[in-house]
């Protein structure tokens with residue numbers, strides 16, 4: 001008798017969730033990316049108990065057509081790529097069609113959404129991957145999604161979560177990076193009703209940096225503005241005097257996507273060269289724009305890594321960009337105390 005069978009969707013989604021949804025911050029990331037892909041200019045993120053009790057993301061983006069609402073929660077359902085050639089020029093943050101089904105497989109989800117052309121909004125409620133309710137509702141244009149009781153049906157995952165403070169820290173860090181990535185979008189993050197991050201969305205990077213790092217920090221940063229044939233690098237880099245004790249204070253955006261990259265960080269450090277005291281690290285926000293065919297974002301489901309096809313060129317470009325910004329600067333450092 002045959003023993004190999006294709007697993008049912010519910011099980012497949014739960015397994016996929018193991019990769020996509022590691023902790024509350026991963027849910028925040030996926031939902032915020034969806035909001036950005038939908039063209040939202042205002043995104044509100046509400047967390048209760050570090051996101052363990054509730055993660056809510058409300059946006060004023062395109063919304064989802066009522067007929068698409070249940071489809072959005074199906075595995076590999078996406079409006080973002082249609083054929084394999086699209087994979088080599090991805091311009092959206094999402095493309096796998098895995099986030100919503102994965103999140104819904106391991107939590108209780110409610111979503112309200114409405115597109116511009118609809119008079120009534122749609123409503124859907126899903127628990128542990130099973131649709132409980134679909135209907136119509138009054139709704140603003142955009143999408144408002146509630147994720148409750150994350151991992152309620154995967155006890156092993158639940159146990160693995162850290163304290164509320166730690167989980168909140170991960171989510172906050174992500175929202176701060178996105179606020180720096182998208183100064184044109186107004187973000188608001190609240191935790192247990194307290195505002196933690198709030199940006200104006202006026203498109204000005206210094207304003208976003210002020211919201212995240214404070215006014216004093218932004219005063220000690222210079223503009224980075226550099227381009228050659230393949231790369232354009234813009235942003236802000238701190239004067240050497242504005243140094244930090246760890247490497248977490250540089251944010252890299254590659255074609256609008258927040259990435260973590262040792263390589264980019266090393267290039268920045270190389271630009272500072274001996275300007276920084278030993279064991280001290282720079283502060284920066286750098287946007288790197290390049291032809292999408294020169295960068296592969298399809299490396300890992302959580303997509304914080306990228307692969308450049310011309311690694312050495314990217315390194316050299318980033319180093320030059322920061323170096324020339326530092327050399328141009330006319331900052332005369334006050335004798336700042338070393339902390």
Ligand code: ADP
Pocket residue numbers: 030034035038059061062063064072073077078079080093094095096097098099100101142143
């Ligand atoms: P992906 O983002 O990879 O396409 P998701 O599972 O995250 O996959 O979402 C599935 C689809 O649902 C998206 O392609 C999009 O069409 C729709 N969608 C999800 N969230 C939103 C949102 N906030 N606003 C508008 N459409 C959305």
Ligand code: MG
Pocket residue numbers: 030033034094095097099100
């Ligand atoms: Mg998505």
